[in-house]
Amino acid sequence: xxxxxxxxxxxxxxxxxxxxxxxxxxxxxxxxxxxxxxxxxxxxxxxxxxxxxxxxxxxxxxxxxxxxxxxxxxxxxxxxxxxxxxxxxxxxxxxxxxxxxxxxxxxxxxxxxxxxxxxxxxxxxxxxxxxxxxxxxxxxxxxxxxxxxxxxxxxxxxxxxxxxxxxxxxxxxxxxxxxxxxxxxxxxxxxxxxxxxxxxxxxxxxxxxxxxxxxxxxxxxxxxxxxxxxxxxxxxxxxxxxxxxxxxxxxxxxxxxxxxxxxxxxxxxxxxxxxxxxxxxxxxxxxxxxxxxxxxxxxxxxxxxxxxxxxxxxxxxxxxxxxxxxxxxxxxxxxxxxxxxxxxxxxxxxxxxxxxxxxxxxxxxxxxxxxxxxxxxxxxxxxxxxxxxxx
Numbered sequence: 351x352x353x354x355x356x357x358x359x360x361x362x363x364x365x366x367x368x369x370x371x372x373x374x375x376x377x378x379x380x381x382x383x384x385x386x387x388x389x390x391x392x393x394x395x396x397x398x399x400x401x402x403x404x405x406x407x408x409x410x411x412x413x414x415x416x417x418x419x420x421x422x423x424x425x426x427x428x429x430x431x432x433x434x435x436x437x438x439x440x441x442x443x444x445x446x447x448x449x450x451x452x453x454x455x456x457x458x459x460x461x462x463x464x465x466x467x468x469x470x471x472x473x474x475x476x477x478x479x480x481x482x483x484x485x486x487x488x489x490x491x492x493x494x495x496x497x498x499x500x501x502x503x504x505x506x507x508x509x510x511x512x513x514x515x516x517x518x519x520x521x522x523x524x525x526x527x528x529x530x531x532x533x534x535x536x537x538x539x540x541x542x543x544x545x546x547x548x549x550x551x552x553x554x555x556x557x558x559x560x561x562x563x564x565x566x567x568x569x570x571x572x573x574x575x576x577x578x579x580x581x582x583x584x585x586x587x588x589x590x591x592x593x594x595x596x597x598x599x600x601x602x603x604x605x606x607x608x609x610x611x612x613x614x615x616x617x618x619x620x621x622x623x624x625x626x627x628x629x630x631x632x633x634x635x636x637x638x639x640x641x642x643x644x645x646x647x648x649x650x651x652x653x654x655x656x657x658x659x660x661x662x663x664x665x666x667x668x669x670x671x672x673x674x675x676x677x678x679x680x681x682x683x684x685x686x687x688x689x690x691x692x693x694x695x696x697x698x699x700x701x702x703x704x705x706x707x708x709x710x711x712x713x714x715x716x717x718x719x720x721x722x723x724x725x726x727x728x729x730x731x732x733x734x735x736x737x738x739x740x741x
Contacts, residue, residue: 373676374709376634380623384595384612386527387631390535391605394671394713396631400527404508405612407525408587409451409474410597411516413533414497414509416470416548419463419482420541421500430464434485436477444477450517453478454557454566465556472554472570474586479515490514501529504536518589527610530597534584534608538599549583550575573621574598578628586620587612594620600628605669607631637669640680640705647717648684650701654726655692661720662701668715670705678707684717694723 378385378397386401388394422428441457443449453475455461461469461481469478483493490513497511506529512522538545552575555567573596574581581600588594595612609627614620641647641664649659662684672678686701694700701717 373673373678373707375711376630376673378627378630378634380611380627381619382611382614382623384527384610385627386531386610387627388531388535388608389605389631389635389637389671390539390608391637392669392671392713393715394635395711396607396635396671397627398528401610402508402526402528404524404526406518406521406523406589406592407516407530408589408592408595409476409516410530410585410587410595411511411513411523411525412470412474412479413530413537413585413597414501414511415479415483415493415514416467417533417537417541418493418497418500419467419486420537420544422486423463423544424541428463428486430462430467432463432485433460434463434466434481435460436481437484440477440480440484444480450476452476455481456557467548468551468554469556471548471583471585472551473556473568474571476515476517483514501533504532506532509533516587516589518591527612530610531608534597534599534610537584538606538608545583550581552576572596572598573624574600574628577625581628588617588620596620596624598624598628600632602632603637605632605637634674635671636674638672638680639667639669640682641668641703643667646720647703648701650684650686651689652694652723653689653691655694656724656726660690660694660700660723662717663720664703665697665699665716665718668703670707670713672707672710678710680705680707682706685714692723692725694719696720696722 384403385399387397389396436455436457436459438457451474453469453473455477466478466482469475480490483490487493493514494511501509509525509529512519553567553569555565557566571586578600580602583599584597586596594614597610599608611623643664643666646661646663648662650662652658652660682703682705684701685704690700696719698719699716700719703715703717705713
């Protein structure tokens with residue numbers, strides 16, 4: 351049975367409303383044909399240009415490879431100190447100028463999962479991706495199946511992966527800017543320790559030069575690191591087909607933004623536009639607190655539970671994104687698919703607070719159950735069945 355979407359008017363006391371006004375969303379001009387920015391702190395989309403266009407991701411596809419590895423590490427299915435051997439066939443295909451970005455792995459050497467992840471994230475090593483994929487799943491294609499399964503679970507409806515490193519494959523691999531932002535957010539929020547460990551490194555040393563044998567140190571291509579305060583990821587990409595792209599994130603004063611630019615024409619243009627875009631996001635928008643962590647916002651109806659309703663509270667301090675210097679009128683509503691079937695666990699995300707204001711994008715924030723709600727006993731279920739039957 352399809353559940354109806356339940357809308358409940360937000361109590362006036364739940365959200366402090368500002369002086370009535372209409373605020374226009376700040377404008378941003380960029381030569382990038384594809385651009386997207388989301389404030390993860392509020393759920394607001396601050397900018398979107400052709401954000402749902404399917405496009406080749408180039409090396410930004412490696413974010414999916416890393417996310418899949420992070421998932422396995424979190425489940426205990428993969429350990430950072432596990433070592434995989436570089437197969438001669440893999441080395442032969444993924445070394446030299448024709449192989450694009452490389453970690454400079456050597457045939458037959460054994461490399462830990464941790465070092466392969468540094469090689470992927472910091473150095474964008476195509477060879478590191480394939481060695482990791484083959485080490486985990488036996489073949490690259492078997493690992494790619496894992497990537498697509500994880501993408502589906504994340505709700506990346508307009509993305510599909512055909513390789514572990516984003517190498518051009520005739521259109522089999524495609525993403526959208528919105529999906530890349532969703533992937534970045536999931537990486538940051540679901541795996542904060544791993545994200546911090548692997549995504550903000552400025553450089554990494556692996557391999558030795560031919561002849562002289564000097565250690566090879568390569569810099570992270572992330573154009574925000576060292577240029578924008580709070581920048582700590584994620585991934586650049588470039589092929590002739592895709593142009594120059596970047597998915598990045600930064601956090602300042604509790605606000606975390608995720609941005610995507612794609613289709614730029616040069617390395618330098620990508621660098622300058624990425625910095626300008628992220629700085630605009632922090633400068634042109636500001637956070638407005640609306641609900642303190644733990645504050646009750648409303649209730650939701652419960653089906654077949656020991657209680658007929660459950661209180662909804664904010665799991666953290668909730669804020670909305672508004673144009674800097676503005677005082678817009680804000681209105682809110684609680685939205686959930688309901689009634690919600692028991693049992694319900696305390697802290698479970700079961701509803702959303704949706705805040706809107708004329709001229710601004712709608713913003714959706716999670717609400718959680720304030721307490722456990724068990725299943726009703728036999729007589730309770732019978733009574734609820736009867737009351738439901740007779741209205």
